[in-house]
Amino acid sequence: MKVFPSLLSCDFSNIAKEIVEVERAGADALHLDVMDGHFVPNLTFGPPVIAKIKKATSLPLDCHLMVENPDQYVPELAKIGVDRITIHVEACSHLQRSLQLIRSHGIKAGVSINPATPYESIEWVLDQLDLVLSMTVNPGFGGQSLIPAALDKTERLIQWLDKKGHKGKILVQIDGGVNEKTAPLARKIGVDIVVAGNAVFGNPDYKKAIQELR
Ligand code: DX5
Ligand code: ZN
Secondary structure (H helix, E strand, O other): OEEEEEHHHOOHHHHHHHHHHHHHOOOOOEEEEEEEOOOOOOEOOOHHHHHHHHHOOOOOEEEEEEOOOHHHHHHHHHHHOOOEEEEEHHHOOOHHHHHHHHHHOOOEEEEEEOOOOOHHHHHHHHHHOOEEEEEOOOOOOOOOOOOHHHHHHHHHHHHHHHHOOOEOOEEEEEEOOOOOOOHHHHHHHOOOEEEEOHHHHOOOOHHHHHHHHO
């Protein structure tokens, strides 16, 4: 299982150092939580900060856009050279078009579903997808507890993708409340990637934290 630390929980007064340390500790990519204060009740950072992060690391950048109108950020993020852009099904009126826009820039496209969103909502865009991000908390904040029903749904989602012949082609990622107790459950159901904020940056030993989750 791959581990993507979420910078949301890092020490932002020392962000360059945090990035170097988490890269040295074996992170597979950096997960960047972009929040606009509208789609979620919190604000974080956007393209100008991501451009600086890009300069500080050789790790792939996994952008999780928790914003309304995500299309408007795609060209700028593409120019920066991010690896993947994940948008929320609940934030897109024209999801198929938004996913095509991401891919047209040569970037991997992901779609995220909130804990209460049925996975069938992505049924007709599966061909436009490289990743499904199943939220295991309601998006907006780090440090929340994993919602068990969201993990049960993820298990069904994985079986459903498998049945539809997308296993291995579309990766499944979970985000929220991943720690040393919940990561083994994710692994058991076949999750490909876990995002972890507090479980990595809240541990004094990032390497040990990442290894434990993996
Ligand atoms: C929440 C974000 C997560 C967050 C996870 O909306 O999408 O990426 O950083 O934090 P933890 O791992 O602490 O639950
Ligand atoms: Zn996230």
